Amino acid sequence: MQIPTWLAEADLENLLREAAKPSAPRVREILAKAATAQGLTLAEAAQLLQIEDEELLTELFQAAGQVKERIYGRRVVIFAPLYLTNECHNNCLYCGFRAANRSLARRTLTVEEAVAEAKALESQGHKRLLLVAGENGRQAAVDYIVQVIEAIYQQADIRRLNVNIAPLDGEGFRRLKAAGIGTYQLFQETYHLDTYRQMHPAGAKADYHWRVSAPERALQAGIDDIGMGVLYGLYDHRYDTLALLAHAHYLDRTYGVGPHTLSVPRLRPAPGSQLQAAPYPVSDRDFKKIVAVLRLAVPYTGLILSTRETPAFRDELLHLGISQISAGSATSPGGYRERARTADPTEQFAIEDHRTLDEVITCVLQAGFIPSFCTACYRSGRTGERFMQLAKSGNIQNVCQPNALLTLQEYLLHFGSEAARNAAAPVLAKEQEAIRREDIRRLTADRLRRLEQGEKDLYL
Numbered sequence: 001m002q003i004p005t006w007l008a009e010a011d012l013e014n015l016l017r018e019a020a021k022p023s024a025p026r027v028r029e030i031l032a033k034a035a036t037a038q039g040l041t042l043a044e045a046a047q048l049l050q051i052e053d054e055e056l057l058t059e060l061f062q063a064a065g066q067v068k069e070r071i072y073g074r075r076v077v078i079f080a081p082l083y084l085t086n087e088c089h090n091n092c093l094y095c096g097f098r099a100a101n102r103s104l105a106r107r108t109l110t111v112e113e114a115v116a117e118a119k120a121l122e123s124q125g126h127k128r129l130l131l132v133a134g135e136n137g138r139q140a141a142v143d144y145i146v147q148v149i150e151a152i153y154q155q156a157d158i159r160r161l162n163v164n165i166a167p168l169d170g171e172g173f174r175r176l177k178a179a180g181i182g183t184y185q186l187f188q189e190t191y192h193l194d195t196y197r198q199m200h201p202a203g204a205k206a207d208y209h210w211r212v213s214a215p216e217r218a219l220q221a222g223i224d225d226i227g228m229g230v231l232y233g234l235y236d237h238r239y240d241t242l243a244l245l246a247h248a249h250y251l252d253r254t255y256g257v258g259p260h261t262l263s264v265p266r267l268r269p270a271p272g273s274q275l276q277a278a279p280y281p282v283s284d285r286d287f288k289k290i291v292a293v294l295r296l297a298v299p300y301t302g303l304i305l306s307t308r309e310t311p312a313f314r315d316e317l318l319h320l321g322i323s324q325i326s327a328g329s330a331t332s333p334g335g336y337r338e339r340a341r342t343a344d345p346t347e348q349f350a351i352e353d354h355r356t357l358d359e360v361i362t363c364v365l366q367a368g369f370i371p372s373f374c375t376a377c378y379r380s381g382r383t384g385e386r387f388m389q390l391a392k393s394g395n396i397q398n399v400c401q402p403n404a405l406l407t408l409q410e411y412l413l414h415f416g417s418e419a420a421r422n423a424a425a426p427v428l429a430k431e432q433e434a435i436r437r438e439d440i441r442r443l444t445a446d447r448l449r450r451l452e453q454g455e456k457d458l459y460l
Helices: 009-018 024-034 042-048 054-072 111-122 142-155 170-179 193-199 208-212 214-220 237-255 284-297 311-320 357-366 376-380 384-393 397-414 418-434 438-452
Strands: 075-085 128-133 160-164 183-185 225-229 261-263 302-305 324-326 370-372
Touching (some): 009 237, 024 042, 024 054, 042 237, 075 357, 142 170, 170 214, 214 237, 311 357, 357 370, 397 438
Parallel strands (some): 075 128, 075 324, 075 370, 183 225, 261 302
C-alpha cells in the first residue's frame, strides 16, 4: 500500500519518544514562540502534547486562548449538520451506520425532504449547514449531492453549505465546486495504518491511500477550502495529532493552503457499532491539550467541536481555541423535523449536548464570545489562499468581527429569545467599540441600524 512521503510513521514515533518529559524552560520557550501566532514545528507540538505539569498546562491553555483571540477575536461560528442518508457499504467498527448493523432503520432523504430539513433548521435561525452522507455509491452519488445543494440554495435561506461525504475523483470534486459548496470536509479517522486497517475491514473506506489523498485531490480540482480531522480514541492521540499536523503542513507547503478547519471528535457509543469503548481513551485533560496544541500549531485554522461533548465541557473549550461549534444537532436523516428527546435508532452516534440553538447562543454570549453565522468570506471571494493570507496575518479580524456582530444582530431580531437578547446587549456594545479601524466601526454601526429597520443579510 502506497503511503505518502509526508507521513512517515517511524519519524512521528521518534519525535514522540524524543519529546518525552520536556523541561519547563523548553516548554516556555515553545510557548513564547507560539504566542507570535506563527505556528509550531512537529517536534515542538510533540513536546507540548506531553506536558504533565499543571502549571505548564495552565500556561499552555492560556496561550491557546490568546492566539485564537489574536487571529479570530472572540467570535464562535455556529452551524448544524444535516444528515442526508445513513445507508453505507462500509463496515467501520465504531459507526452506527456500518453495513453490518442490521438493526438500523436505513433511510435516504429525497431532495424534497432534504430541503424540508434545511428549512426546519432555517426556522431556528441557522444559516450554515454541513451536509453529511454515508458512503453508498448509489444513494450518495455526486448527482444526488449536487441536486440537494442546488435545491437548498434555491429554496431555503441557507447561505453556506459545507459537505462531508466520501472521497471523490477529480471530476466529482469539480462538480462540488461548481455547485457552490463551502468547505469539503473529510476525516482520516486515524493515520496509523495498522489501526486504520483494523477499523475499516470492508467497503471503499478500507482503501487508506484513496482516503488520505482526497484533500490533495480536492485542492487540485479547484476546491478552495478543506476540512480535516481524526476520531480520537481509535489510536494514541499524540500520534494522530502529529500526523494530522504533518498533513496540514504538507498541504500548506505544497498548495499555499492549509486546512480551513480541523475537527476533534472523540469516539462515542453508537447503536449497532462493534466498538462501544475507545481502544485508546482520551481523558478530558488530554483532550484539552489536543485542542490547545492544534490552536498553537496551526493558528490560522478553524477548530470545530461537535455535540459529542457535554455542554459544560464545550463551554470550557471555547477558552482554549475552539472557533466553530455545532448547535441543536441531529445525527440521523430527517432528525430535525421528526425530533424527539429520546434516543434515535437511526443516529450515527450518541449526542451529549442536547441544548437548542438559542440555548447555545445564550451560553456563548454569557461567556463573552460572539456567536457568528457569517458566510461573507465565501460570497466575497475570501477563500483558499486569499483567506489563508488574511488569517495568518491576523487581518481576517477586520471582517470577521463586524460580520459576526451583524449576523448575531440578524439572529436576535428574528429568532432570539429574551434571554439571548439580554445576554447579547453588553457583548454587542463592547465588541463594536473593540473594532480597530474607525471606518469599519462606522460601517458596522450603519449596517446594524439597517438590520433593525428590516434589512437582512448585510455584511462586509
